[in-house]
Amino acid sequence: xxxxxxxxxxxxxxxxxxxxxxxxxxxxxxxxxxxxxxxxxxxxxxxxxxxxxxxxxxxxxxxxxxxxxxxxxxxxxxxxxxxxxxxxxxxxxxxxxxxxxxxxxxxxxxxxxxxxxxxxxxxxxxxxxxxxxxxxxxxxxxxxxxxxxxxxxxxxxxxxxxxxxxxxxxxxxxxxxxxxxxxxxxxxxxxxxxxxxxxxxxxxxxxxxxxxxxxxxxxxxxxxxxxxxxxxxxxxxxxxxxxxxxxxxxxxxxxxxxxxxxxxxxx
Amino acid sequence: xxxxxxxxxxxxxxxxxxxxxxxxxxxxxxxxxxxxxxxxxxxxxxxxxxxxxxxxxxxxxxxxxxxxxxxxxxxxxxxxxxxxxxxxxxxxxxxxxxxxxxxxxxxxxxxxxxxxxxxxxxxxxxxxxxxxxxxxxxxxxxxxxxxxxxxxxxxxxxxxxxxxxxxxxxxxxxxxxxxxxxxxxxxxxxxxxxxxxxxxxxxxxxxxxxxxxxxxxxxxxxxxxxxxxxxxxxxxxxxxxxxxxxxxxxx
Numbered sequence: 001x002x003x004x005x006x007x008x009x010x011x012x013x014x015x016x017x018x019x020x021x022x023x024x025x026x027x028x029x030x031x032x033x034x035x036x037x038x039x040x041x042x043x044x045x046x047x048x049x050x051x052x053x054x055x056x057x058x059x060x061x062x063x064x065x066x067x068x069x070x071x072x073x074x075x076x077x078x079x080x081x082x083x084x085x086x087x088x089x090x091x092x093x094x095x096x097x098x099x100x101x102x103x104x105x106x107x108x109x110x111x112x113x114x115x116x117x118x119x120x121x122x123x124x125x126x127x128x129x130x131x132x133x134x135x136x137x138x139x140x141x142x143x144x145x146x147x148x149x150x151x152x153x154x155x156x157x158x159x160x161x162x163x164x165x166x167x168x169x170x171x172x173x174x175x176x177x178x179x180x181x182x183x184x185x186x187x188x189x190x191x192x193x194x195x196x197x198x199x200x201x202x203x204x205x206x207x208x209x210x211x212x213x214x215x216x217x218x219x220x221x222x223x224x225x226x227x228x229x230x231x232x233x234x235x236x237x238x239x240x241x242x243x244x245x246x247x248x249x250x251x252x253x254x255x256x257x258x259x260x261x262x263x264x265x266x267x
Numbered sequence: 268x269x270x271x272x273x274x275x276x277x278x279x280x281x282x283x284x285x286x287x288x289x290x291x292x293x294x295x296x297x298x299x300x301x302x303x304x305x306x307x308x309x310x311x312x313x314x315x316x317x318x319x320x321x322x323x324x325x326x327x328x329x330x331x332x333x334x335x336x337x338x339x340x341x342x343x344x345x346x347x348x349x350x351x352x353x354x355x356x357x358x359x360x361x362x363x364x365x366x367x368x369x370x371x372x373x374x375x376x377x378x379x380x381x382x383x384x385x386x387x388x389x390x391x392x393x394x395x396x397x398x399x400x401x402x403x404x405x406x407x408x409x410x411x412x413x414x415x416x417x418x419x420x421x422x423x424x425x426x427x428x429x430x431x432x433x434x435x436x437x438x439x440x441x442x443x444x445x446x447x448x449x450x451x452x453x454x455x456x457x458x459x460x461x462x463x464x465x466x467x468x469x470x471x472x473x474x475x476x477x478x479x480x481x482x483x484x485x486x487x488x489x490x491x492x493x494x495x496x497x498x499x500x501x502x503x504x505x506x507x508x509x510x511x512x513x514x515x516x517x518x
Contacts, residue, residue: 064420082423094417098439098516108425139516159425
């Protein structure tokens with residue numbers, strides 16, 4: 001793979017630490033001086049055991065929590081608040097339950113101040129893209145888990161963010177739906193080429209979807225290592241290839257020690 | 268359509284049974300006619316009151332007061348509850364006030380309302396407003412607090428300002444709880460209405476009950492009591508229908 005021009009950093013995390021202060025109990029160091037660069041248009045996975053702070057790091061990138069130590073830059077600007085440049089997809093879909101699929105997808109478009117016609121057109125485009133045509137007027141309550149997540153993805157993509165932050169988006173889905181969604185996400189990404197930061201605890205998912213994997217340690221979370229996870233071609237056929245299996249094994253061994261440590265930490 | 272009407276009618280047959288027991292019991296002397304007039308005499312009294320206009324006049328006065336007090340209570344209560352949930356200084360200021368007022372039986376405020384606002388409409392409206400506001404405030408507060416933070420975060424990521432989040436996410440998110448609180452308030456409004464009208468009023472259904480009772484016109488008195496019960500029931504049912512419409516997304 002030719003390096004050529006070094007791709008610009010879409011997100012630059014610099015020396016970020018985060019202390020979690022529970023309402024009752026002692027403060028806990030969740031993240032310990034994390035420094036990381038997410039390159040433009042790359043698909044990066046944040047992989048680690050439960051409690052390692054990967055979601056916390058994602059939320060800090062999203063601007064949902066104040067950064068008390070260190071800094072995070074998106075392009076030239078420091079992250080201080082959420083914004084439509086960083087779209088987010090959550091594990092439990094976070095669709096507005098009182099709005100239909102169409103109304104959910106329109107929400108961000110309305111905020112952009114586009115003309116009505118354009119809003120409608122775009123909403124339909126993204127609803128079609130995630131294959132929810134026909135369900136525009138359904139309420140989230142009437143949809144299956146996979147459909148809800150597709151609606152959530154459509155809603156997020158509709159405002160055309162440069163960056164997509166995804167917090168274990170397929171964690172709440174059954175294994176079959178999860179596999180299908182992974183393929184669809186990959187295909188959407190290959191088409192739209194956004195910068196994606198994808199949080200997961202699933203090694204195979206990380207290797208399959210991501211170009212690079214930032215493996216995190218158990219709490220307090222640090223970046224243990226960054227693994228390259230590019231293959232000649234990514235698609236469902238990849239899962240059986242020996243190279244893929246080998247890579248998954250390699251990454252799993254990196255995570256394994258941390259997973260054990262995380263378990264021990266719980267006792 | 269006919270099916271559901273029949274089904275509904277069927278569901279209320281226990282009431283019909285009660286009426287039959289009433290009529291039979293009083294007719295046969297098992298229940299003293301001084302304690303409970305016969306059902307048919309109550310029915311006749313009801314029609315008389317309707318015809319004479321007493322029922323309509325007092326009914327209108329009562330319903331107007333209840334509607335005004337309740338309307339104010341719902342709007343002010345919901346807004347207060349949501350703002351308390353959202354803005355810390357508001358919470359700090361109002362929390363102790365709400366905590367102290369909540370356990371007070373609002374009927375205890377009747378003499379105070381009379382002192383301040385007299386015998387007319389205002390004292391009833393104010394009483395109902397104060398009494399019914401708190402359940403709505405509490406529901407709105409809990410509902411607003413209970414809105415999943417990822418909904419707020421999603422809205423913010425989609426470009427919503429804090430103000431937009433408050434009215435477009437928090438308020439709809441709190442709606443189920445608010446609507447449940449309003450249902451309680453509707454029932455409460457009837458209680459406060461009738462009790463205040465019994466004691467300090469010159470018109471209204473509560474007043475009419477008292478006046479007829481004092482005058483020994485017991486069949487009329489029972490007729491108005493049943494009217495109040497019917498109105499309360501109808502109000503609750505209508506509200507449930509409205510609630511179901513508004514919360515259709517909950518299925």
